Amino acid sequence: MSSGGSMWYMSRPLLSRPPQSASESEVAAVGAFVRQELNEVQRTAVEALEADGIAVFDFVTLFGEELWRDALADVEPFIRETEEATRNVGEQPRSKDELIVRRLFHSPGFRVDGKKPEKPRFSIREPWLKIAASPLLVDIVNSYRGQLTRLYEVDEWFTVPYPRLGERIASQQWHRDPENEHVVKVFVYFTDVDEGAGPFEYVRGSSAGGRYDHLRPWADGYRYVEPVDLDAAVAPEDRLTVTGPRGTTIVCDTGGFHRGGFALTQPRVLTTSTYLPPDTRKRRFKLEYHGEQSSLPPQVRFVLG
Numbered sequence: 001m002s003s004g005g006s007m008w009y010m011s012r013p014l015l016s017r018p019p020q021s022a023s024e025s026e027v028a029a030v031g032a033f034v035r036q037e038l039n040e041v042q043r044t045a046v047e048a049l050e051a052d053g054i055a056v057f058d059f060v061t062l063f064g065e066e067l068w069r070d071a072l073a074d075v076e077p078f079i080r081e082t083e084e085a086t087r088n089v090g091e092q093p094r095s096k097d098e099l100i101v102r103r104l105f106h107s108p109g110f111r112v113d114g115k116k117p118e119k120p121r122f123s124i125r126e127p128w129l130k131i132a133a134s135p136l137l138v139d140i141v142n143s144y145r146g147q148l149t150r151l152y153e154v155d156e157w158f159t160v161p162y163p164r165l166g167e168r169i170a171s172q173q174w175h176r177d178p179e180n181e182h183v184v185k186v187f188v189y190f191t192d193v194d195e196g197a198g199p200f201e202y203v204r205g206s207s208a209g210g211r212y213d214h215l216r217p218w219a220d221g222y223r224y225v226e227p228v229d230l231d232a233a234v235a236p237e238d239r240l241t242v243t244g245p246r247g248t249t250i251v252c253d254t255g256g257f258h259r260g261g262f263a264l265t266q267p268r269v270l271t272t273s274t275y276l277p278p279d280t281r282k283r284r285f286k287l288e289y290h291g292e293q294s295s296l297p298p299q300v301r302f303v304l305g
């Protein structure tokens with residue numbers, strides 16, 4: 001795994017102006033969000049999120065080539081090993097674990113002493129955390145939400161293709177995520193994703209406050225809708241299927257209806273990160289800061305805090 005020191009990809013040559021940093025005290029006070037100045041890629045993404053609940057762009061246009069190369073080098077062994085390990089899977093997955101191989105969060109299992117399993121500890125030098133906690137990305141998420149946010153989960157998924165996959169299961173079905181009315185997720189494809197690789201799909205305008213928020217409105221707990229009901233309610237132009245080359249990056253309000261991972265012909269590999277409101281205390285991992293915490297930009301310290 002790459003360990004590229006404490007570079008936080010604050011700027012890149014094509015950016016018009018770097019984002020400003022919120023002051024320490026603003027960040028320390030939960031909810032004291034100050035809108036940051038955004039570059040063009042960020043602004044376009046926030047506008048798309050506000051209009052439709054989803055923004056799609058190419059990774060390199062936001063983060064630059066260097067982080068892309070680091071991330072790719074980091075994920076490639078996982079892709080090779082998982083391809084090898086899943087070469088002879090059966091015709092149908094027996095559970096979601098056989099459908100999505102998770103690199104960072106393996107099934108926690110049970111401990112004989114009855115205690116909760118330890119949370120995994122990630123280094124802030126890992127590429128996926130540099131992506132998930134980059135101020136370039138965090139400022140998009142925070143600007144859309146109009147508040148500071150906290151990173152709840154990061155993971156890398158290898159979705160195993162099953163050519164004879166019949167019924168859609170779990171997140172392959174249309175659903176609203178339960179964590180928050182406006183939970184924001186970011187997905188970065190690390191393989192080319194066509195129709196056969198189980199692309200992410202979204203209903204534009206289905207997040208809370210959007211034109212389809214009446215359709216099985218958000219509530220605590222997963223909200224599923226039958227495809228036939230969704231088809232009847234949603235205009236075809238509001239159905240978005242995100243196919244694209246590796247590097248395709250999706251920022252999405254998954255309180256809106258979405259589904260994905262119905263892979264039939266080829267695997268799909270992506271990183272996923274989840275952002276929740278500032279009062280969120282739960283987090284699915286621990287962090288190794290290497291003594292660099294105080295040098296992180298304030299909104300990064302907050303999102304990781």
Ligand SMILES: O=C(O)CCC(=O)C(=O)O
Nearest residue numbers: 171177199200259260261
């Ligand atoms: O695998 C996908 O594309 C969908 C993921 C999803 O539904 C989720 O993370 O909530």
